[in-house]
Every structure is written in structure tokens, then in C-alpha cells.
Amino acid sequence: MEPHPVIRVRDLVLDYGPKRVLDGVSFDVQRGEVCAILGGSGSGKSTILKNIIRLIEPTAGFIEVDGQDITRAAGEELLMARRKMGVMFQSGALFSSMTLGENVALPLREYTDMPTELIQTLVQFKLALVGLAGFHDFMPAELSGGMRKRAALARAMALDPQILLFDEMSAGLDPVTSAELDRLVLEVNRSLGITIVVVTHELPSIEAIADHAVMLHKGQIIAEGSPAELIRSGIEEVRTFFHREPRQLSTARSAERWSDILNADEGGS
């Protein structure tokens, strides 16, 4: 089958004031794949996600979602484009004044003509899908972090979007819960055929779920390919990222040492 990108990012440039956060980023996400956007803190990876859902507008370049330029869409067009996407935010972003059931039912009530009893069944189905069967009367505050993330996934999938976007999916979760979430994401991807874009810096997660990874460094793409290819990459930034080699935090290496400056007598008791 001819590969058909569902998201096309082209020459994306974004300035926050004088600071250039993204500098000519271009990549494709194919239909039905799991694409990971990687990078260290401050590399601009979450910014790309915010651009894709148009929470912010780029300085230059464009993004096509399902053939439609989302950077120029407005009004009804933008609304339709956004409905093709489900987003799971870093903290889950469940509405704390509503029960889980109401959280998941909200988009269904607003955007479909389904009768109430069918919405209820669908909500039960979605919650069971993420392993939260029977939790529809619980408030978000009554759940653990992992459960909240799973509930957020159920809400993101409420309208059966073509694309699911995850911002730091497993941030703040223990390895077991995080692996559970990975499995869930894969299941959703394989059985519902949903395209998934994950912004992350969790290595085990990347290796477990991604078909395709894009590595960002200082607002530019420095490597692209399957996770296995990236692990073998010779590029220094990619290597340090995957093999967790620490950088020196105070970068300026001066010739002098404190012991010389202080004329300290080393070894004195």
C-alpha cells in the first residue's frame, strides 16, 4: 500500500519572543503507525504537539492533518480538524468537578445524536477498555495517577478519533503502570487502527511502542527512523540520549581548580 501520511509537518519554525524553539522541523506520520517525538527537556517536542492541535500558531511553515492545513484553518474547519484528534494531556486534565463517566460522556453528548442509554453503554465500554470497568461514578480526585491517565485515555478516545496525541504519556508513573499504559496504547493502535503520536523521553516506552521515532535537539530534527535504528545511531546527541550519558551541567571548564584558588592543602585532616 502506498504510504499515506496522516500528519505532514513542513519547515515548522516557532519563536517565543527572541528565542527560536523550533527551527525548520519537517516530518511525516503515516496512517496507523505509532510515532514517537523524542528529545531532552526544552528540545521543543511538546511545542510540536501544541502546534499539531493548534494551541499555538507557528511563526512559519505548516502542518497538514488528513490533508488539511491546520495552521490556516479557522472556525468550523478547525473544529472539524480537531475532532479527528484526541489528546491526552500530561496531567490527564480530567475535569475535576465531573465523575469519570461524565468526563468521557461529555464529548459524546456534545457532538453526537446518540441517546443517553447508548452513551452510557459506550462509556462503560470505553472505561472497561482502559481497565476501569465500574468506575464511572468515581471523581478524578479519588483515583491514583495511573488510573487517572487511563481515564484520560478513555476520554481522548471518546469520539473514536483517527489520531491520538499523548503529551509525556508516562510522566510520573511507576515502571509497571507505565508498561501497562504502553500495552494499552499498542492495543488501541492495533485493534482500532488509530494513528498515535507520543511525545516522550521515556526510553523503555519508546522501544516498546514506537514504529517510528523523530529525535529533536535544540529545535531541529537530528535523527529519524525506527527506535532500533536510533539506538545504533552514531550521532553524539542521539547516543547520549539513548545510552543516558550525562552531560557536565556547568559547562564552562576553566583551567583553574578550586584547590589552587583557595591554596588548599589537599589531604589535610
Add this chain to the structure above:
Amino acid sequence: MLLNIESFRQGDHIFIRAEGPLTNQTADVLHREVIRALGANGARQLTLELEDVPQLDTAGAAVLVHAAREARRVDIDLAVTGLASDHLRLLDLVDPGTILDDAAGPRRKTLPFVEKIGANATFIAKDTLAFFTFTGEFTVEVARSILHPARIRLAEVGFYMERAGFDAIPIVFLISLLLGLILGFQAAIQLKQFGANIYVADLVGVAITRELGPLLTAIIVAGRSGSSFAAEIGTMMVSEEVAALETMGLNRTRFLVMPKVLALIIMLPCLALCADVLGILGGLIVGVFQLDLTVNHYIAQTRLALSLTDIVTGLFKSAVFALLIAGIGCFRGLQVTNDAESVGRCTTSAVVSAIFLIIATDAAFTVIFYAVGI
């Protein structure tokens, strides 16, 4: 794309044939047809023919799940033909027991009526106890600050003085001027009947300085700053900043509560004094334009009517109100649990409790001052 539905009946057997995608945009059409068939008179069997359904999402799956549950309930045999293996795999992601069995899964406990009363009573008792604890901690901190004035965080006191006091000047000016006008106007209508025009100055002067100036200022500040203190501390609770502060061994009363209370105790009497002046000015405008009094005459009459006690008791009350507003605001802020909703609830509660306590205290002061003859 649309979903076409055909339905026909052979004896006690109903057939429903669907053609088109079964998604959240079309699911309701099939759902309604299925519900109608399941409720039909004398029906024993229902067959859903889905050979021509190329696409099925979770909403479509929910139609089938709902149909299965309803068919069980009304005891009708349900058969689905032509369901693609992909679609069946989607259904298989969910264990049927978790949905069909209503008793499955955890249930949120809802309390019976009597237990609810008990739970609420315990809550009120705990709330009261927490307030006493807060008051105790605060008193200890006040004592420590008096013994070691360097403990007071002056920079923050200054910051809150500006935000809660100085920034409130325009609204306090405007409202007290209008209040003076209204009061003067209403008084003028009554007093004119007796030819006692000049006594408008007495009435406005005393009412504003003794009662309305401090009271109104306190209510404005409770709405402006009491709520803002509660929301600020509440948000800090949600983001665990208060926990971080305490983990560092730093006293939250000293860092979060004292600067706000102190700032308000200094600023609220100042605002009340402004309110007094502007309120009297409002009365003066009515006196001059409505009652043909001269400015000098009105001011002279006001000076005659007012004693220093009137103004001082008003300002004293303001200082007490300030303690209540800032104290309650901080207390409610510290009661926030870990979600956005509780920030809202505690902020509301801060304003409502503060206003209630202001009025109640004012009533108490009026009685006390009357009894001791001030």
C-alpha cells in the same frame, strides 16, 4: 456517509439489515431500530445482518453491547451475522462480564440518609476543630513575632499592602461616594418634610463613619482579597508548594498567613478612612445640589455631629474585620485538597464565611459599644 437500515419480520423473528459505516455519527439510527424490535409484540428472535458494514467504531460496538444486554433482559434470542473479524476483535478487548453484569466492578459508596447527617456533623466538628487549631497556630506566631520582630517578612507585607490595599482604592472610592449619595438622597427626602435639611449632614456623617464605611470596605475587601488569598494558598496546596515549605521546616503560618493578615490589618483601616471621607463627600453633593446648603455650612454641621470616637471606633472595627477576612481567607486556602474544584469551593467559602463573620461581629460591636456607652 449514511447508514441504511432495512427491517422486516417473519412471524416471531425480526431481521434488521444495516448498510454503511456504523460509527458515532450513525450508531443512533441502528440503536433506535434495535430497541424498537426488542420491544415489539410477540417477538422471540432478532437477527442483525451486518454483512455490509465496512466500518465499526466503539460507538458501533456499544450498540451491539447494548442490544445484547437488552435482549437478555427481555428474553429474546439475538444473533449477529456478518460481523467482520476486526470488529469482533474490538469487542474482545473488553471482558463481557464487566459490562453485562451490572454488579461487577467497584461501586462508589453512597451513604444512607442518617449516615449522611452523621458524616456532615462530623465534618462540621472537624472543620471547627481545624479552625481552632489554625487560630492557635496563628496566636503563637503573633506572640513569636512580637518577641522577635525580625521574623516578620516585611517585603511580603509590603507586597500584599499594595495588592490588597492600594489597588483597592478606586473601587472603594467609587462605591463609598455612591453610598454617600444614596444615603444623603434618602435622608433628604424624609428630613425635608420636617424642614430639617441640615441634619442630613449628621445622619450621613455618623452612619458612614460608625457603620457603613468600615462595613462596606470590609465587604469589598473580603470579595477582592479574601477570595484571592484563599485561591492563592489553595493553588499552592494543589501544586504541593505548601508541602514543600513545611518539608523545609518552614512555618506555613509565618510564611503564608502572617504577611497577608498584617498587610490587611494595616490597610483596611486606611481604606475605611478613605471610605469615610468619600461617603461624607457624597452626602455633601446631595446637600449642596438638592437641599441648597452651602459647602461650608454642611462641613461645619458634619464636624459638629461627629466626634473622634465615631471615627476611631469605626477604624478599630475595620482592623478586626481585616483580621477576620485575611484569617478566614488563609484558613480556607489551607483546607484545599488536591483538585481544582476544591479551590473553587474553598474560595467561595472564604468569602461567605468572611462576610457572615463581618456582619455578626459588627452586630456584636454595636451592642457592646452601646452597653459601655461609647
